Amino acid sequence: MDIIRVGFVGNPNCGKTTLFNAYTGANLKVANWPGVTVEKVEGETSYKGQKLKLIDLPGIYSLTSYSIEEKVSRRCIMENEVDVIINVADASALERNLYLTLQLLELGKPVILALNMMDIVEERGMEIDLHRLPELLGDIPVVPVSARKRSGLDVLLHAVVHHYEEKHRPEIITYQKEIEEKIRLLEQELEQQYHISENSRWYALKLLEQDQEITELYPLDLPKALDRSYEKDIINQKYDYIEEALEDTLFYKSEKAAFTDRVDEILTHPIWGMPIFFGIMAVVFFLTFFVGDGLKGGFEVVLETISSGVLHMLERMHVAEWMISLVVDGILAGVGGILTFLPNIFILFLALAVLEDSGYMARVAYVMDGLMGHLGLSGKAFLPMVLGFGCTVPAIMAARTLEKESDRRRTILITPFMSCSARLPIYVLFADMFFEKYAMFAALSMYFIGMAVAIIAALLIHRVETHRSHHTLLIELPEYKTPNARTIAIYVWEKVKGYLTKAGTTIFIASIIIWFLLNFGVHGMVTEVSESFGAVLGQWMEPILAPAGLGMWQIGVALISGISAKEVVVSSFCVLFGVSNVNSAAGMTALTGQLAEVGFGPLNAYCMMLFCLLYVPCAATIGTIKKETGSMKFTLKMLAFQMVLAWLVSVLVYQAGSMFL
Amino acid sequence: MTILDGAINHAYTVTDISMEENIMRRLESLGINSGARLLMMNRKRNGTVIIKVRGTRWAIGRDIAVGILVCPVEEEMSDGHN
DSSP, X not given: OOEEEEEEXXXXXSSHHXXXXXXXXXXXXXXXXXXXXXXXXXXXXXXXTEEEEEEEOOOOSOSSXXXXXXXXXXXXXXXXXXXXXXXXXXXXXXXXXXXXXXXXXXXXXXXXXXXXXXXXXXXXXXXXXXXXXXXXXXXXXXXXXXXTTTBSHHHHHHHHHHHTTOOOOSOSSOOOHHHHXXXXXXXXXXXXXXXXXXXXXXXXXXXXXXXXXXXXXXXXXXXXXXXXOOHHHHHHHHHHHHHHHHHHHEEESSOOOOHHHHHHHHHTOTTTHHHHHHHHHXXXXXXXXXXXXXXXXXXXXXXXXXXXXXXXXXXXXXXXXXXXXXXXXXXXXXXXHHHTTHHHHHHHHHHHHHHHHHTHHHHHHHHTHHHHHHTTOOGGGHHHHHHTTTOHHHHHHHGGGSSOHHHHHHHHXXXXXXXXXXXXHHHHHHHHHHSGGGHHHHHHHHHHHHHHHXXXXXXXXXXXXXXXXOOOOEEEEXXXXXXXXXXXXXXXXXXXXXXXXXXXXXXXXXHHHXXXXXXXETTEEOSSGGGBHHHXXXXXXXXXXXXXXXXXXXXXXXXXXXXXXXXXHHXXXXXXXXXXXXXXXXXXXXXXXXXXXXXXXXXXXXXXXXXXXXXXXXXXXHHXXXXXXXXXXXXXXXXXXXXXXXXXXXXXXXXXXXXXX | OBGGGOOTTOEEEEEEEOSOHHHHHHHHHTTOOXXXXXXXXXXXXXXXXXXXXXXXXXXXXXXXXXXXXXXXXXXXXXXXXX
């Protein structure tokens, strides 16, 4: 075969992605599954000359059609997008992991079971009979691996290359007589009516479970067989089978108190749990702001050198004036201004990755469940909010894990109030310019105000909506583990790459557009900025923004351009005020001076930060909200709400502030 | 009794699950089904509990926890001897 397509399937937290990364490294192709915002990750590798295409399917607990992830995985396997499945199982929680294995086996595709985390199994004094286990699973290859220690990797690929065509017995489990009779009846009927002969047992089982998708695809009028849902019976008999199988194959040599339980006694402590969480977040922000800012200085020096170098070079080459202006004032000012924030962004994502990979993030849902309950949300809704500090787009996608549609929408509504990393450059810029030694506090206050607004908004909606509070938290608390350097490196690299790509595309183009708007007017290229398109556009917004202390046409332009990506507010500012390196001391003094001339002081700057915190999110987020909620009406209502809120809050603060200051 | 009445660090056996069909099926496919043994690990004041079932820890909110009916493991064993 030219190329073997291998699908990685497994429970969440089973180490599937770590294993996948062990093969592919950072050479990933990340896209979305057609029609949904579930990530599709693909990579390539080879084993002894045989090319392999690896597809990382979403982490799932079962193959029902209750969640989008499950549907995506099922469809991918059924529609022959993969030749063979590597079922990654957490060997230290085999009982639950084998449930998915049994379902995969019923699908009929070749399956290879990768027993991950064998090192933990040994640490805990457990032993798995690797000869007996395959016998109980239809003689599929079972390969012990450790994704963290990178052991067993070659053996697993060897198994793939040698067994990818091997079909196993579809009947691993014999269900009770009543169900088996119904399965036979349904199999006959499926063959007659729909000519399904392959995997017919799986379809029959799904019909008995009254699976929505399969029932709609292959409706059968057989009331005798399909008298009720047999899902409960089928689930219970699968678990009975697993229990029996494990009695034969899993041995406890000595029961050791799990490390995780000891750590959880502290981290999920009824009293200390929450202070510890806030302490951890404080450390994260300290690292992001203080340490990140130190590193930023180095980046600024480099940028300044490049910027002046390019200017000299272009001048020596006698390049046209407008071209020099475009490159230096447009592109370098815009894109370069953004790149200097890379250290802050890097540290923030690194911290989030460590929290996630160590297994702590799930505990946050438990710890915050009480507080979130007062807002009518489950603790799980807090996870998208924490992720929102990184980037709002994946945060909104993460809201999908909430069980109830109304909870999802409320979470999606408040998540953009969590300051994403793209808004960080805005805060740092204005805080550094106007608040000097209190700059970090001014920037940090945005995070707290954002959280407060999110909480108040959630509370108000909760009060207005009449139904009572729901405590429907359901989340796995995985084992704590040392974060895997490779997993984290790949995660952070993906984010940094995304940031750099954005700087090279969205921000690059936005910078050129802004430069064009400022240098061209109805009469062609203009020398006076006030005659440019940008000024005309901005002037139209001036009266609206004036009560918030933002009545400058440049701010109007910067805010509009910020919808393409929030960092663009900063790059636009650089371009608008013709400051090539806004982060350098000289650049900053120049900009502060220009702003002071028009009466723009600390209060105005603070209102600007507030407005940027609260007003409409970036285009990518808006697109994601539309896709995730499937409702244009909801999306538009949300945008209007944010716009009005941003205006009201900044006006209120400016007016009140003007009275006292 | 439901797991809400359970004591921390005690083991129980699930006797029945009774709640909304969707959530019930989800729980069952996670291995929290009749006959499963669970260990009560932790509980918050608002009724959220942490349980360990089939080697996995789950945090479960009050509204779901209240639908998981259990009996203590010792009791079940003494029943068996009768």
